[in-house]
Amino acid sequence: MDAAGSRAPAGTGGDSSGGSSRETSGRLSREQIYVLVSAASMNLGCMMAYSILGPFFPKEAEKKGASNTMIGMIFGCYALFELLASLVFGKYLVQIGAKFMFIAGMFISGGVTILFGVLDQLPEGPIFIVMCFLVRIVDAIGFGAAITASSSILAKAFPNNVATVLGSLEVFSGLGLIAGPPLGGFLYQSFGYEVPFILLGCIVLLMIPLNLWILPSYESDPGEHSFWKLVTLPKVCLIAFVIISLSSCFGFLDPTLSLFVLEKFNLPAGYVGLVFLGLALSYTISSPLFGLLSDRMPNLRKWFLVFGNLITAACYLLLGPVPILHIKSQLWLLVLVLVVNGFSAGMSIIPTFPEMLSCAYENGFEEGISTLGLISGLVSAMWSVGAFMGPMLGGFLYEKIGFEWAAALQGLWALISGLAMGLFYLWEHSKTRRSRSKAQNLIGTEEEQTALLPNET
Numbered sequence: 001m002d003a004a005g006s007r008a009p010a011g012t013g014g015d016s017s018g019g020s021s022r023e024t025s026g027r028l029s030r031e032q033i034y035v036l037v038s039a040a041s042m043n044l045g046c047m048m049a050y051s052i053l054g055p056f057f058p059k060e061a062e063k064k065g066a067s068n069t070m071i072g073m074i075f076g077c078y079a080l081f082e083l084l085a086s087l088v089f090g091k092y093l094v095q096i097g098a099k100f101m102f103i104a105g106m107f108i109s110g111g112v113t114i115l116f117g118v119l120d121q122l123p124e125g126p127i128f129i130v131m132c133f134l135v136r137i138v139d140a141i142g143f144g145a146a147i148t149a150s151s152s153i154l155a156k157a158f159p160n161n162v163a164t165v166l167g168s169l170e171v172f173s174g175l176g177l178i179a180g181p182p183l184g185g186f187l188y189q190s191f192g193y194e195v196p197f198i199l200l201g202c203i204v205l206l207m208i209p210l211n212l213w214i215l216p217s218y219e220s221d222p223g224e225h226s227f228w229k230l231v232t233l234p235k236v237c238l239i240a241f242v243i244i245s246l247s248s249c250f251g252f253l254d255p256t257l258s259l260f261v262l263e264k265f266n267l268p269a270g271y272v273g274l275v276f277l278g279l280a281l282s283y284t285i286s287s288p289l290f291g292l293l294s295d296r297m298p299n300l301r302k303w304f305l306v307f308g309n310l311i312t313a314a315c316y317l318l319l320g321p322v323p324i325l326h327i328k329s330q331l332w333l334l335v336l337v338l339v340v341n342g343f344s345a346g347m348s349i350i351p352t353f354p355e356m357l358s359c360a361y362e363n364g365f366e367e368g369i370s371t372l373g374l375i376s377g378l379v380s381a382m383w384s385v386g387a388f389m390g391p392m393l394g395g396f397l398y399e400k401i402g403f404e405w406a407a408a409l410q411g412l413w414a415l416i417s418g419l420a421m422g423l424f425y426l427w428e429h430s431k432t433r434r435s436r437s438k439a440q441n442l443i444g445t446e447e448e449q450t451a452l453l454p455n456e457t
Contacts, residue, residue: 031157031216032157032158034214034215034216035153035154035157035158035215035216036154036165036169037210037214038102038150038153038210038211038214038215039150039153039154039169039172040169040172041172041207041210041211042102042106042146042147042150042207042211043150043169043170043172043173043176044172044173044175044176045106045110045176045200045203045204045207046106046109046143046146046147046176046204047172047173047174047175047176047180048176048179048180048183048200048203049109049110049113049176049180049197049200049201049203049204050078050143050176050180051176051180051181051184051276051280052180052181052183052184052187052196052197052200053075053184053254055181055182055184055185055188055258055272055276056184056185056188056189056193056196056258056272057071058071058255058258058259059258059259059262060120060193061074061128061129061132063124064120064122064124064125064128064129065124065125065128065129066128066129066132067399068255068259068395068396068398068399069395069396069399070129070395071255071395072255072256072391072392072393072394072395072396072398073133073391073392073395074129074132074133074136075136075251075254075255075391075395077133077136077137077140077388078136078137078139078140078143078387078388079140079247079251079383079384079385079386079387079388079389079390079391080140080384080388081136081137081140081141081144081384082140082141082143082144082380082381082383082384082387083144083380083381083382083384083385083388084144084381085140085141085144085145085148086144086147086148086376086377086378086380086381086384087377087378087381088377089101089144089145089148089149089373089377090148090373090374090375090376090377090378090380090381091373091374091377093148093149093152093370093372093373093376093377094370094373097217098149098152098153098156098217098373099149099153099215099216099217101145101146101148101149102145102146102149102150102153102211102215103208103211103212103215104142104145105142105143105144105145105146105147105149106142106146106204106205106207106208106211107142107205107208108138108139108141108142108145109139109142109143109146109204110201110202110203110204110205110207110208111142111201111205112135112138112139112142112201113139113197113200113201113204114197114198114201114202114205115135115201116132116135116136116139116197116201117193117194117195117196117197117198117201118194119131119132119135120193120194140384144380144384147376147380148373148376148377148380149376151166151353151372151375151376151379151380152372152373152375152376153215153216154166154169155353155357155372155375155376156372157216159367160295161295162295162353162354162357163290163291163292163294163295163301163350163351163353163354164288164291164292164294164295165291166291166350166353167287167288167289167290167291167292167294167346167350168287168288168291170283170284170287170288170291170346170349170350171284171287171288173284173287174280174281174283174284174285174287175284180200181272181274181276181277181280182274182276182277183196184196184200185271185272185274187199189268230360230365230374230375230378231378233359233360233363234424235355235356235359235424235428236356236359236360236378238417238420238421238424239305239352239355239356239359239421240356240378240382241417241420242305242309242348242352242417242418242421243349243352243379243382243383243386244382244383244385244386244389244413244417245309245386245413245414245416245417246308246309246312246345246348246349246386246414246417247382247383247384247385247386247387247390248385248386248387248389248390248393248410248413249312249316249341249345249386249390249410249411249413249414250345250386250387250390251386251387251388251389251390251391251394252390252391252393252394252406252407252410253276253279253390253394254390254391254394255391255394255395255398256394256395256398256403256406256407257275257276257403258272258275259398259403260398260403261275261331261334264329265331275331275334275335275338276338278334278335278336278337278338278339278342279338279339279341279342279345280342281339281342282338282339282340282341282342282343282346283342283343283345283346284342285342285343285346286342286343286345286346286347287346287349287350289346290304290346290347290350290351291350294350294351294354295354298354298358301351301354301355302355302421302425304347304348304350304351305348305351305352305355305418305421306418306421306422306425307344307347307348307418308344308345308346308347308348308349308418309344309348309414309415309417309418309421310414310415310418310419311340311341311343311344311347312341312344312345312348312411312414312418313411313412313413313414313415313418314411315337315338315340315341315344315411316341316407316408316410316411316414317407317408317411318333318337319334319337319338319341319403319404319407319411320402320403320404320405320407320408321333321404322404322405322407322408323404323405329404348418352379353375353376353379356375356378356379357371357372357375360374360375390410393406393409393410394406394410397409397410
């Protein structure tokens with residue numbers, strides 16, 4: 001990872017107060033290493049705790065009387081409250097303190113993960129369902145705090161290599177997504193419902209003392225700009241729509257894929273978790289690559305955003321596959337499509353943060369932790385919108401029209417966002433060319449007038 005390169009890529013911005021002393025060195029400082037370790041530990045632990053539900057919770061919830069739609073709502077409420085938490089924490093990051101927010105978020109997330117492990121002791125019906133909602137809501141608030149603070153701290157420590165660092169740390173998010181489902185499935189199969197949650201919750205809690213010791217504190221003055229000014233920028237709005245569409249695609253799989261695999265291919269719960277590996281592993285491998293390319297060649301970001309969405313749309317048509325294609329559903333095809341989807345997701349997700357940050361700086365936002373908090377909160381919030389809508393619609397559509405058609409409809413989100421982003425970049429390119437042409441014509445006219453002046457006198 002070249003997280004502290006000597007040349008600042010265009011478009012990522014800089015931070016004279018926080019990174020100028022480190023950005024010219026080819027080696028990582030001790031502070032930067034500590035930031036990376038803290039963020040990596042949070043990504044790994046929290047994503048493992050988040051992803052263990054996929055292989056077995058839908059079936060367990062069915063036993064407790066929850067419908068597929070209700071299961072989708074349990075998955076989706078997490079994202080809804082992470083959305084609200086991210087907006088609030090992004091706005092007040094400077095006042096609360098990034099380090100405190102990070103540690104408190106991890107503590108809450110680890111504690112309620114353990115609490116989720118005892119919910120099977122509750123009676124079936126409304127009591128079980130209500131408690132699932134409450135625990136997931138509190139967990140979402142904790143995770144929203146931790147991820148918003150983490151992204152801001154990373155961007156502060158690595159002002160000129162934001163995409164590279166975020167992409168590299170997605171390896172640990174991916175490892176969490178990779179390890180979570182199979183680990184959760186096998187622990188559930190071997191020891192029952194409680195053990196997966198208690199073990200993962202304890203792992204997250206044990207990371208807190210480490211982060212209290214090594215994570216640096218960053219202080220800054222509150223910024224003058226608001227979320228409202230940020231979201232009214234057209235480019236930011238379109239990137240937000242891209243984030244929502246991609247997040248909803250991921251969220252769609254949580255309540256539906258395990259049920260589809262169990263019904264279609266009759267796999268045991270432990271092996272269902274392995275199916276999720278196709279998506280998580282390819283996303284983990286591709287994210288650092290696309291992060292490095294986004295920082296070294298910023299002009300490629302627009303192509304990543306557009307084509308990543310279009311490839312994702314094609315993947316969801318083939319996930320079932322959609323009946324109109326007359327392709328037989330096979331396990332190897334499903335895994336292959338998930339692998340390709342992981343690469344396309346890395347292609348389109350990683351450039352979103354630096355593109356949004358670049359747009360903010362170009363429109364007068366100050367360079368500092370306050371703006372980074374706004375961007376981090378907005379990215380987390382938009383991701384949460386999709387993560388809320390994906391499971392909700394996924395559970396409902398799976399129940400009404402089946403997985404094949406539900407996946408195809410989900411793919412339309414990615415198709416629309418990819419086309420919209422492509423049209424915007426074409427418009428932006430034509431606008432830039434017209435501006436340059438006018439400027440050249442104006443310069444040429446002034447030169448002609450200057451050349452004629454001596455003759456006129």
